[in-house]
Amino acid sequence: MNYHWNWGIFLxxxxxxxxxxxxxxxTGLGWTLAVSLTAWVIALTLGICIGALRSMPSRLxxxxxxxxxELFRNIPLLVQMFLWFFVMPExxxxxxxxxxxxxxxxxxxxxxxxxxxxxxxxxxxxxxxxGVGSLPRGxxxxxxxxxxxxPQTYRHVILPQALRIVIPPxxxxxxxxxxxxSVAFAIGVLELTFQARQMxxxxxxxxxxxxxxxxxxxxxxxxxxRGMVLxxxxxxVPGLIARTG
Amino acid sequence: xxEFDFTVWxxxxxxxxxxxxxxxxxxxxxxxxxxxxxxxxxxxxxxPVAPLSRIAGAYVDLMRSVPLVLVILWFFLVxxxxxxAPVGAETSAIITxxxxxxxxxxxxxxxxxxxxxxxQVDAARALGLGxAQTMIHVILPQAVRNMLPxxxxxxxxxxxxxxxxxxxxxxxxxxxxxIVGKNYNRPVEMIVLSALIYFVICFSLSLAVKQLQKTxxxxx
Amino acid sequence: MIRRAAAVVSLTLVxxxxxxxxxxxxxxxKKVRDSGSITMGIRESSLPLSYLDDKQQPVGYHIxxxxxxxxxxxxxxxxxxxxxxHTPVTSxxxxxxxxxxxxxxxxxxxxxxEARKKQVDFAPTTFVTNVRMAVKKASGIKSLxxxxxxxxxxxxxxxxxxLMRAHEKGKHIDFKEVYGKDHADAFLMLETDRAVAFVMxxxxxxxxxxxxxxxxxxxxxxxxxxxxxxxIMLRKDDPAFKAVVDDAVKALMKxxxxxxxxxxxxxxxxxxxxxxxNFPMSDKLKELIKTPSDAPAEAYNRx
Numbered sequence: 001m002n003y004h005w006n007w008g009i010f011l012x013x014x015x016x017x018x019x020x021x022x023x024x025x026x027t028g029l030g031w032t033l034a035v036s037l038t039a040w041v042i043a044l045t046l047g048i049c050i051g052a053l054r055s056m057p058s059r060l061x062x063x064x065x066x067x068x069x070e071l072f073r074n075i076p077l078l079v080q081m082f083l084w085f086f087v088m089p090e091x092x093x094x095x096x097x098x099x100x101x102x103x104x105x106x107x108x109x110x111x112x113x114x115x116x117x118x119x120x121x122x123x124x125x126x127x128x129x130x131g132v133g134s135l136p137r138g139x140x141x142x143x144x145x146x147x148x149x150x151p152q153t154y155r156h157v158i159l160p161q162a163l164r165i166v167i168p169p170x171x172x173x174x175x176x177x178x179x180x181x182s183v184a185f186a187i188g189v190l191e192l193t194f195q196a197r198q199m200x201x202x203x204x205x206x207x208x209x210x211x212x213x214x215x216x217x218x219x220x221x222x223x224x225x226r227g228m229v230l231x232x233x234x235x236x237v238p239g240l241i242a243r244t245g
Numbered sequence: 246x247x248e249f250d251f252t253v254w255x256x257x258x259x260x261x262x263x264x265x266x267x268x269x270x271x272x273x274x275x276x277x278x279x280x281x282x283x284x285x286x287x288x289x290x291x292x293p294v295a296p297l298s299r300i301a302g303a304y305v306d307l308m309r310s311v312p313l314v315l316v317i318l319w320f321f322l323v324x325x326x327x328x329x330a331p332v333g334a335e336t337s338a339i340i341t342x343x344x345x346x347x348x349x350x351x352x353x354x355x356x357x358x359x360x361x362x363x364x365q366v367d368a369a370r371a372l373g374l375g376x377a378q379t380m381i382h383v384i385l386p387q388a389v390r391n392m393l394p395x396x397x398x399x400x401x402x403x404x405x406x407x408x409x410x411x412x413x414x415x416x417x418x419x420x421x422x423x424i425v426g427k428n429y430n431r432p433v434e435m436i437v438l439s440a441l442i443y444f445v446i447c448f449s450l451s452l453a454v455k456q457l458q459k460t461x462x463x464x465x
Numbered sequence: 466m467i468r469r470a471a472a473v474v475s476l477t478l479v480x481x482x483x484x485x486x487x488x489x490x491x492x493x494x495k496k497v498r499d500s501g502s503i504t505m506g507i508r509e510s511s512l513p514l515s516y517l518d519d520k521q522q523p524v525g526y527h528i529x530x531x532x533x534x535x536x537x538x539x540x541x542x543x544x545x546x547x548x549x550x551h552t553p554v555t556s557x558x559x560x561x562x563x564x565x566x567x568x569x570x571x572x573x574x575x576x577x578x579e580a581r582k583k584q585v586d587f588a589p590t591t592f593v594t595n596v597r598m599a600v601k602k603a604s605g606i607k608s609l610x611x612x613x614x615x616x617x618x619x620x621x622x623x624x625x626x627x628l629m630r631a632h633e634k635g636k637h638i639d640f641k642e643v644y645g646k647d648h649a650d651a652f653l654m655l656e657t658d659r660a661v662a663f664v665m666x667x668x669x670x671x672x673x674x675x676x677x678x679x680x681x682x683x684x685x686x687x688x689x690x691x692x693x694x695x696x697i698m699l700r701k702d703d704p705a706f707k708a709v710v711d712d713a714v715k716a717l718m719k720x721x722x723x724x725x726x727x728x729x730x731x732x733x734x735x736x737x738x739x740x741x742x743n744f745p746m747s748d749k750l751k752e753l754i755k756t757p758s759d760a761p762a763e764a765y766n767r768x
Contacts, residue, residue, distance in 0.1 A: 003561075003564050003565075003584070004583050004584055014627075015627050015631075017630055017634075070448055070451065071444075073401075073447070073451070074401075074405075074443065074444045074447035074448045074451065075405075075440050075443050075444050075447070076405040076406075076408045076419070076443055077405075078408055078409075078419070079408070079419070079436060079439055079440045079443065080440075082436045083436065083437075083440060086432075086433055086436075086650075086653060086657065087433060087436075087437065089657070090657070098658060101657060101658055101659045102616060102658065102659065108643070172309065172352075175309060175310065179310075179311070179312040179313070180312075182312045182314060182315075185621065185646065186646045186650075187646075188621070188643055188644035188645065188646075190644075193312075193314070194621060194644070197557060197621050197622035198621065198622055198626065200557065200622070201556065201622040201623065201624070202580075202627060203580065204560060204580040204581050204583060204584055206557070206558075206560060206561050207322070207561065210315065210318060210319070213315065214311055214315050214319070217310070217311055217312050217315065218307075218310045218311055221309070221310035221311070222306075222310050225310070250678060256519055256737070259521070260521060263521070318557075318558070321558070322558075322561050322565060325565050325566065325567055333552065334552070334553065412555075412557070412558075413555075413558060414509070414552070414553035414554060414555055414558070416553070424509045424510055424517055426649060427509070427510035427647065427648070427649040428509075428510050428512065428516055428517060428518075428676075428737055429676060429737060429738060430649060430652070430673055430676035430677055432649045432650060432653055433653065
């Protein structure tokens with residue numbers, strides 16, 4: 001292989017700057033974590049609400065929930081990211097549009113986190129609905145018969161059980177959030193994939209760069225996986241057939 | 246931006262059609278190959294032979310923990326060294342997706358196999374079927390049937406994920422739209438068109454999966 | 466768990482060790498003669514150097530030059546036919562693809578610089594670009610110094626990013642950099658007022674302006690941030706192949722044929738939209754056609 005290896009590249013200074021390439025990658029890692037975790041909070045909050053809506057006994061909330069899931073699930077993330085960033089602001093009034101495009105603080109970060117959050121919320125909603133569906137019917141009937149209102153039934157009886165059941169499938173969604181955050185580079189978030197492209201262009205040591213980045217993503221996803229397994233072990237519903245991930 | 250110029254859709258159609266054909270071919274090959282290899286991986290993971298199950302487990306964990314776009318890039322760079330000759334972006338994409346999706350189909354098949362009641366195995370063995378026969382004639386058909394909707398849902402995800410082959414320059418639907426968008430300098434119009442196409446296809450597929458879910462469910 | 470992590474790591478190492486086993490079979494000329502084919506790396510949207518026309522065929526100034534190189538190669542190897550395969554490359558994968566043998570001749574829009582020369586080699590420079598900025602006429606901006614505190618667009622992973630950063634440091638100007646994933650996206654940032662200027666190679670800016678919705682709204686202004694020699698890229702340490710390529714390019718320059726090619730792609734209407742860039746040849750390139758050179762960018766910008 002004619003490749004010119006240089007493993008010391010990470011400690012070398014970037015061209016026209018004081019930082020090292022390692023600094024670039026670590027900054028990138030910071031943004032990747034920020035985008036992923038913010039998106040995950042959005043996805044969980046919305047996903048649980050939408051998932052609950054879809055399991056309601058009346059038609060309207062079910063249809064609304066379904067529309068939400070189908071909309072965000074059936075367009076590739078890259079395309080959604082682009083639509084939010086370039087197309088959406090054009091439909092705002094002129095002054096708002098300019099503010100969003102020029103003065104909104106951390107605009108790339110917020111757009112990316114929101115977009116990734118909405119995209120993931122559709123998947124979370126799907127899992128939550130399945131979780132609610134797997135509960136014995138009697139739980140809901142009993143709660144209603146005891147005089148709880150429907151919201152109370154969800155708040156105190158259905159969701160606490162359903163959420164504990166869906167933790168294993170949510171583990172892989174949580175891992176996906178980290179991996180999917182790499183698409184945020186497309187709108188200029190300075191995250192890992194972005195920094196990798198910068199570094200490989202600046203240093204011309206592409207293979208070392210992508211190896212390091214692959215390793216960093218692997219560590220993130222692996223840590224997410226272990227974290228969720230830990231939570232799963234602590235919140236397991238007693239009396240159900242337990243399976244470890 | 247103000248005005249959109251959708252006249253660019255017209256010259257883009259032959260590009261889009263070719264791209265879509267590639268996307269579909271990639272999806273179908275990766276799905277069938279992925280399900281076969283994934284099932285073998287699932288059997289390896291569940292096998293009592295420790296090294297076998299550990300290697301399969303490591304493979305699945307590795308694939309699940311790295312962003313697909315990086316996997317695509319690695320395969321593209323590494324395959325020429327294994328095959329001894331460059332294989333081109335399209336072939337490389339097909340190999341990569343089959344190998345990558347196998348890890349996901351493996352996880353689905355594994356839970357499918359585990360969802361078959363233990364009594365089925367005992368009954369098959371009591372009837373005198375061998376281990377392999379039990380797997381092929383009793384367990385796998387039920388596992389596939391149980392998991393069919395999930396397998397197909399994963400395939401819809403796969404269909405969308407194929408858009409990531411832009412990283413190695415294979416010409417799928419999104420890439421085709423992207424090229425036209427750039428060479429005519431109309432990126433927004435083309436991204437809207439591809440969003441519509443993806444939505445129509447994925448939404449129809451997901452409706453079909455729902456219908457299927459109702460008809461194939463095993464009633465217990 | 467640790468055992469599983471260890472298994473994952475060792476599997477990765479095995480995969481990575483595989484490239485080391487591959488052997489390099491001597492020279493591109495031998496490879497071309499034995500296989501009867503040559504692989505050209507092409508870009509899909511580097512107007513007008515290398516891109517796809519409305520029939521999805523690779524066209525452009527550098528594609529034509531490469532076709533002449535292939536003709537010369539055929540004559541040199543005394544072959545009656547030589548099959549040309551086109552492989553699309555991106556700015557991310559072009560160098561790995563040349564080094565790993567997938568691409569023999571990269572006919573794109575690659576700047577010849579010292580960092581790249583560690584990995585690959587270049588034919589004599591066939592195009593020279595100046596890094597400048599495009600702005601909206603209405604903004605009245607004329608110089609980089611007017612950009613203090615304003616959002617400025619550029620394309621991810623291009624040399625312009627480094628240049629802007631170096632410029633910022635010297636002059637105490639603070640830009641807000643915004644990044645497009647490719648040139649069309651970065652131009653879109655200027656078009657939609659996400660940025661007030663787009664810093665990039667001037668030929669690319671000219672191409673984007675000509676094809677934009679309102680070409681009269683934009684203008685290229687300001688000081689030249691860098692002079693960049695653009696050249697056809699080939700594998701390193703292959704002197705026999707490089708000699709054939711160099712001679713072919715030099716012959717084009719000597720015969721004056723390159724001026725005709727330049728006029729065809731930079732001064733006349735080109736596909737797919739039939740617009741003309743109207744981009745006259747720079748003095749630097751005229752000089753380089755008289756005295757061909759494969760010196761890297763650093764040689765032009767040392768002060």
